[in-house]
Amino acid sequence: MTDSSSDSSTSESEVSACSSSFNPIKALYSNKTKVPVKTAPLYENINQFEAALNKSNEVFAVEQSELVKKREEEKERKRIEDENKLRQKNQQRFAQYAGMVQTSREFRTRNLLTRMDAMEGPLGVLRECVDKRLRLKIITRHGTGIRGVLHATLVAFDKQWNMALSDILEVWKRKGHRKRKVPPGLGTPVEKGTAATISSVPAVTETPLGKGVWECTRYIPQMMVRGEHVVLVNVVER
Template sequence: MTDNNSDSSTSESEVSACSSSFNPIKALYSTKAKVPVESAPLYENISQFESALKKSNEVLPVGQSELVKKREEAKEKKRIEEENKLNEKNKQRFAQYGGMVQTRREIRTRNVLTRMDAMEGPLGVLKDCVDKRLRLKIITRHGTGVRGVLHATLVAFDKQWNMALSDVLEVWKRKGPRKRKVPPGLGRPVPKGTAASISSVPEVTETPLGKGIWECSRYIPQMMVRGEHIVLVNVVER
C-alpha cells in the first residue's frame, strides 16, 4: 500500500496551482510545491481575501505592520480633530448661556500656615521673623506679674499670639529653696521607666542673686506658649 501524500506519488501537475489537476491537500504536504508569484500578498482566510477585493483600501494583507500602524495613527489623529471641533462647536453654542450657569466656589484650605501669609501690622512683623529666622525676646507673665524671659526662634503663630518656638532659652526668677511653696502634686519624683524615659526633663541651672532671690535658666528645644502669657515681644536680631 502506497501513501497518497508522499512526494514519490506526487506529480508536478498536482502541486502546481496553475494546473487543472491541482490537488491542494498534496500541495500542503509536498516539498515540490512552488508559489507562482512570490510577491503575492498573504491573507489569513478566504473571507479576508474577498473583503480585500471589495475594499482594497481597508483590508491589508499579512505582514504589513507598518501600514497598519500608520493607519491607526491616522484614525486616532482624525478622532482627536473631530472631538476638538465638537468641543469648540458646543462652546460657541452655549456661550450665550455662560452667565446663567452657577459656578461653584473654590474651597480653599485654611490653617495656621495659610493665615500667617495674610497677617498685617504687628503680626506681619512676626511673619518676617518666621521667614528670616530672627531671634526674639519674649517677656512672659504668670497670675500676679512678670514671670521671666524667653530667647527663642519663632516657628509659627496665630492671631491670638499663640507661638510655637524652637531653640528656647528660658530665664526667670524665684525665691530660694527654703521659701518656696511647692504644690502637693509637684513634690513627688517621677518614677523610673515612665515619663522620664519618654521625654527627659530639662535641667534647670540656678544662680543666687541675694536677698533670697535665685535666677533660674533652662534650655528647651521646642516650646508652645499661649498668647495670654505673653507681655512683650522684641526682635533681637535683624
C-alpha cells in the same frame, strides 16, 4: 514511489489554472504546477480574497503591510480631527452658559504654619522673627503684676499670641523665704527631688538684690507661653 507515480499520471491540463479540467487537489501536490501570475497578492484565506474583490480599499494582501499601517494612521488622524471638531463645537455651544456654572472651590490645608505666612501688622513682625531666627525679649506677667523677662528665639505663634520658644533665658524676681506668702490653695509641696525623677528640672541661679528680693535666672531649651501671659514683645536683634 507513490508520489512519483501519481505525478507522472497528472496531465498538464489538470494542473493548469486556465484549463477547464483543472484539478486543485492535484495542483497542490504536483511538481508540474505553474503559477500563472507570480506577482499575484497573497491572502490568508478565501474569505479575505472575496472581501478584497468586494471591498478593495479595506482588505490588503499579506505582503502589503505598509498599506495597512498607512490606513491605520489615517484612521487615527481622522479620529483625532473628529474629536477636536466635536470639542470646539461643544465649547461654542455652551459658551453662553460658562458664567452660570458653579466651579468647585480648591481645598486648601489650613494649619498653624499656613496661618503664620498670612499674618500682617504686629504679627507680621513675629513672622519675620521666625524666618530670620531673631532674638526676642518677652515681658510676662502673673495674676497681680509683672513676673519676669524671657530672652528667647521664636519658633511658632498664632493670632492669640501663644508662642513656642527655644533657647530661653528666663529672669524673674522673688521675695526671700521669710517674706514669701504661700497661698493655702497650693497644698503640701512635693518632696525635694521628686520632680527631677519625672523630668529634668532646670537649675535656678539666685542672686540677692537686697531688701529681701532675689533675682532668679534659669536656662530652658524649649517653652510654650500662653498669649494671656505676654505683656510686651521687643525685637532685640535685627
